[in-house]
Amino acid sequence: MNAGDSTCTTTKKRMLSRREVLGAGGALLLGGGIGGALWHGVRHEHGYRAEVFVGKADDYRADLAGLVSDGLRTLGVSRNDIAGKRVLLKPNLVETAVGRAHINTHPAVVVAAAEALRRLDALEVIVAEGQGHRRDSRLVLDESGMGQALAQAGLTFVDLNHDDVVEVPNAGSWTSLKSLYLPRTLLRADLVVSMPKLKTHHWVGVTCAMKNLFGVMPGVVYGWPKNVLHWQGIDEAILDINATVRPALAIVDGIVGMEGDGPIMGTPKPADCLIMGRNLVATDATASRVMGLNTYGLKYLRIGSGQLGPIHPWNITQRGEPIEAVETRFDVLDKPHLAQVVRA
Amino acid sequence: MSWQRTLIDRLLAAANDGGGWGYRPQSPTGAEPTAIACLALHAHAVEPDRWDRGLASLATLQRPDGGVPAVAGMASPCWPTGLAVMAWMLACSRSPQPYENQIDRGVEWLLATAGRRISPRPDILAHDQTLQGWPWVEGTYSWVEPTAYATLALRTTGRAAHARTREAVKLLWNRAFSDGGWNYGNVRVFENTLCPFPATTGVALTALAGEPREACVAPAVDYLNSTLRHIRSPVSLGWGLLGLASWQERPEEADTWLAQCATASSVQAPGPLEDGLLLLAAAIPGPLTSGVKGGSYERRG
Numbered sequence: 091m092n093a094g095d096s097t098c099t100t101t102k103k104r105m106l107s108r109r110e111v112l113g114a115g116g117a118l119l120l121g122g123g124i125g126g127a128l129w130h131g132v133r134h135e136h137g138y139r140a141e142v143f144v145g146k147a148d149d150y151r152a153d154l155a156g157l158v159s160d161g162l163r164t165l166g167v168s169r170n171d172i173a174g175k176r177v178l179l180k181p182n183l184v185e186t187a188v189g190r191a192h193i194n195t196h197p198a199v200v201v202a203a204a205e206a207l208r209r210l211d212a213l214e215v216i217v218a219e220g221q222g223h224r225r226d227s228r229l230v231l232d233e234s235g236m237g238q239a240l241a242q243a244g245l246t247f248v249d250l251n252h253d254d255v256v257e258v259p260n261a262g263s264w265t266s267l268k269s270l271y272l273p274r275t276l277l278r279a280d281l282v283v284s285m286p287k288l289k290t291h292h293w294v295g296v297t298c299a300m301k302n303l304f305g306v307m308p309g310v311v312y313g314w315p316k317n318v319l320h321w322q323g324i325d326e327a328i329l330d331i332n333a334t335v336r337p338a339l340a341i342v343d344g345i346v347g348m349e350g351d352g353p354i355m356g357t358p359k360p361a362d363c364l365i366m367g368r369n370l371v372a373t374d375a376t377a378s379r380v381m382g383l384n385t386y387g388l389k390y391l392r393i394g395s396g397q398l399g400p401i402h403p404w405n406i407t408q409r410g411e412p413i414e415a416v417e418t419r420f421d422v423l424d425k426p427h428l429a430q431v432v433r434a
Numbered sequence: 435m436s437w438q439r440t441l442i443d444r445l446l447a448a449a450n451d452g453g454g455w456g457y458r459p460q461s462p463t464g465a466e467p468t469a470i471a472c473l474a475l476h477a478h479a480v481e482p483d484r485w486d487r488g489l490a491s492l493a494t495l496q497r498p499d500g501g502v503p504a505v506a507g508m509a510s511p512c513w514p515t516g517l518a519v520m521a522w523m524l525a526c527s528r529s530p531q532p533y534e535n536q537i538d539r540g541v542e543w544l545l546a547t548a549g550r551r552i553s554p555r556p557d558i559l560a561h562d563q564t565l566q567g568w569p570w571v572e573g574t575y576s577w578v579e580p581t582a583y584a585t586l587a588l589r590t591t592g593r594a595a596h597a598r599t600r601e602a603v604k605l606l607w608n609r610a611f612s613d614g615g616w617n618y619g620n621v622r623v624f625e626n627t628l629c630p631f632p633a634t635t636g637v638a639l640t641a642l643a644g645e646p647r648e649a650c651v652a653p654a655v656d657y658l659n660s661t662l663r664h665i666r667s668p669v670s671l672g673w674g675l676l677g678l679a680s681w682q683e684r685p686e687e688a689d690t691w692l693a694q695c696a697t698a699s700s701v702q703a704p705g706p707l708e709d710g711l712l713l714l715a716a717a718i719p720g721p722l723t724s725g726v727k728g729g730s731y732e733r734r735g
Contacts, residue, residue, distance in 0.1 A: 187629050223618050225579075226633045228702050229667035240701045247701040252457035252464075255505065271508075292624055310457070310464070310504045311511065313570025313577065314618050321550075321574055355626035423624060 135396035135405050140372035141165055143409040144380065144416055147345050148362040154202030155209075158341060161366035162206060164409045167339070172210035178279035179203055180337075182286045182302050183219040185354055186233035192348050192358040194230075195287050197239030199343040199364065203285060204245055218275055220250030220305050222315050223354075227251065248275045251309035262333030264326035264393065265319075270334050271311040281338040282306075284370060288347035288361055288377055290422045294324050295388050295431035297353045298377045299340035299370040303331045325390040332370060332398055340373040341366050344380060349420040363416040371399025372406045379403075382419035387430035437696040438716055441709045442478055445471055448706050452494065453487025454506070455706035463491050463506040465514035469521035470710035476524050477717035477725065489525060492518045493536050500543030501572075511571040512547070515540050516583035523590050523726045541591055544568070544584050545598055549576025560622035565605040577619040578609055578634055582641035589644060590723045606638050607648055614653030630654075632661050632670040639677030643721035647681070655683045663687065666695040668704055672711025680721045692716050 143161040147154060181195035204215045217240055224230055227249040231237030240247055253273035260267050276282065286302035294301065304316060304327070312318045319327035342365040350356035361380055367373030371394045378385045385401055386392055395401045422428045449455055454463030455471045468488050475485040496502050501512030519540040522533035531537075550573055554563040567581030581602050588599045609619050615630025616638040622628065635654055642651075655678060662674045662685070671691060678684050685691075696712050718725065 185629070224631055224633075226631070226667055226669040228700055228704075228708075229632070229665060229670045231700065231702060232665075232667055237701050241699075245701065249702060252705070252707070254456075254458075254461050255508070309570075310466075311508070311571075313511070313513070313574065314579065315577075317569065317574040317577070318571050351624060351626050354628065355623075425624070 132396065133402070135400040135402060138369070138371075138396060138400040139405050139407070140367060140369035140400055141407045141409050142365065142367040142369075142372050142376040144376065144411040144413065145364045145366070146362055146411050146416060147364055148360070150196050150198040150345060154198055154364070155205040157364055158202050158206035158366070159209060161341070161364065161410065162210070165366060165368055167210075167368070169210045172207055172212050172281070174211065174213045175280040176214045176278060177207050177212045177216075177281045177283060178276060179215060179217045179283050179285055180302060180306060181217065181219060181236070182289075182297075182305065182353075183227075183230055183234060183236055184221055185224055186230055191234070192346050192356075193287070193354055194234050194236070195285050195343045196345065197234070197236045199341065199345070200236065200285060201239050201243045201245070203283065203341050204243060207283075216246050216248055216275070216279075218248040218250050218253075218273070218306075220253075220273070220307065220309055222304060222309075225251065225309065225314055248273075250276065250306055251314075253308060255308050255311055258334060260330050260334055261336075262330035264329040265322035267322060267330060270330065271308060272335065273306060273308050276306050276335065282335060283339045283341060284337045285341050285343065287353075288342050288344035288365070288381065289352035290349050290356060290381070290420050291352050292423050292425070292428075294328070294390065295422060295428055296374065296378050296381065296383060298342055298374045299337070299367075300328050300332050300374050300390060300394070303335055303337065304328070306335060307331065325393065328390045329394055329398065332394070337370055339366070339368055340370050342373065342377055344377070344416070347381070347420065349381075349422070351423050359418070359420055361416055361418050361420075363411065369399040371395070371401060375401035376406060376408065376413065379413050380416055380418070382417055382433060383422070383431050384433040387432070437693050438478065438713060441696060441713055442475065442480060445475065445706055445709045445713070446480075446484055448709075449488065450491070452491045454491030454495075455488065455710075457707055458703075458705045461705075463495065464707075465492060465495055465502045465504055465518050467705065467707040467710065468492055469514065469517035470714065471706050472521040472524060473722075473726070474710040474713035474717070477714055482525075486525075489522055489533060492521060493533065496536055496539065497543075499546075500539030500541070501547070502540060512543065513568070513570045513580040514583065515543055516568075516580075516585070516587035519544070519587035520590055520722075520726055537591060541587065541593070544587060545596075547572060548598075549581075550574055558624060559620060560627075561620070562605075562608045565601055565608060567602045567605040576605060578606065578616050579618065579637050581605055582637045585641040586723060589641075590726050594644065603642065603645055606642055607650060610638070610650040610654060612650065612653070614650070614655075614657030616654070630657055632658060632665060633673045636670070636673030636675070636677030640673070640680045640722050643680035643723065651681060655681060659683070659685060662691065666691070666698045668695055668708035668712045671695050672708075672715040675715040676711075676718060676722055679715075679718055682720065684719065689716065
């Protein structure tokens, strides 16, 4: 179920809890997943296969909980996987500014995901974020409308920037960081769900399910911005965080995304869809295709291919709507370092 | 009972066994919430024996080289060192000053620490990238908030004229938005000018109090005056009002806003840092630094 090991076989359906994976067996699973599969060819991405669901929705007033439930069912996420589990929803809640609601994951999508997971008898669903620029999460909650939406849905919010922290071994090795400090709330969760906004990014091309996990890194340790991770290399840090956090699921808000100078200053771009997947590498690969971009131009996906998941279309089974039904070309900033992200 | 009494009681009850405060009750001691709590309780004339152990807990956090880590149990980062120095200065009216050694070592660490230099890229970033202030994390770039905390500490310890303070002041002026305010420390990235944040604007204005009134002060004050009336978040309102008070611009409605903020409900429960900032903003009529060294503020009301 988790990005590092779940999709090595298509038959593996049991959802490992994060506590199981991050325990003593976690390193072995991950190490075995990577080390034992080295002989696989690049084309086969070391045996990784994944399913990604695309569901159409052109309005935040649509039955999004129903759509998320459809997606979960299609992806094989059952009551057995969710019942009794603590689930942490990690939206992309970055900044607020007048007329710029498209910066953040829409509250309706977060509430819909919570509702769908509650229908499957999740023990607890919490929403948590650690903003990269603004320290004052209460202000972002107030101004984005997320706080009110969560209150109405009976959901609690945890500020991961100021949570208690726990040092864990870095399960990746793309940066030089030997360990990562993660919020205790995140580690207590059985399942972490990355809930990004579908956006272009002025440094790495696309910010989606994988990059969204920068927001679990506590600001008290990494700063505002989380500059330690920038110095380590954004692409490399994305991979290390994903290898270590091992999220269970991604639900991407692509109803209205952002193009151009994302992740903050870009312009709204409707893509009229939610994208869901149990493997975040595959989910982001599909997202980049929905955005009409060159998947292979995204460094963190290129490196993550066969290491944390699949990116080749022949290794990803598309469920729900075909990509062509929602594909819409997102503009990226016209800069040399992003030229390879644009599809020829 | 006034909201201030309620928050003082809540803050006192939230202290850890060791005397410090975490970001949340029962959390490990954090240097920032502890320093802010001590400053706030002192500003409200709470008996020193109720917060003295907070100062002592900051001393137990301090590393041999003088840096004060953000959270107990971690060796770094030490970005709250300036705040810890400010808090220890509260005891400076006592004789002998019990934290003289800690202050000296804290200042030594601040003077030995600087943001990492980068090769300037004016095509990407608008600000002067050669200026050095302080980073959040040792070995990384200079940003507004840690630079402001360090500046406050150097100013409070009588080092307003030190070369590092002067460069930090330059950096802060340089990172201000011409339309008013500060954000984390980038004015423009690529073609787009970014947006200011109220809390960071308050922190920067607080750190710059005592400097000549540069042209960017007025728009920053205007920015805070226009935004704070809509904000009921403790961190932004607290720092925003402290910033305005630092330049004698505290709005008449400030007490009403603070009371509304203190009693507002949210999906995110306030912790000691939030309570401390509201209390501090309620008590302090002028620059934050003015009351620290002398051991007492000219209290409002």
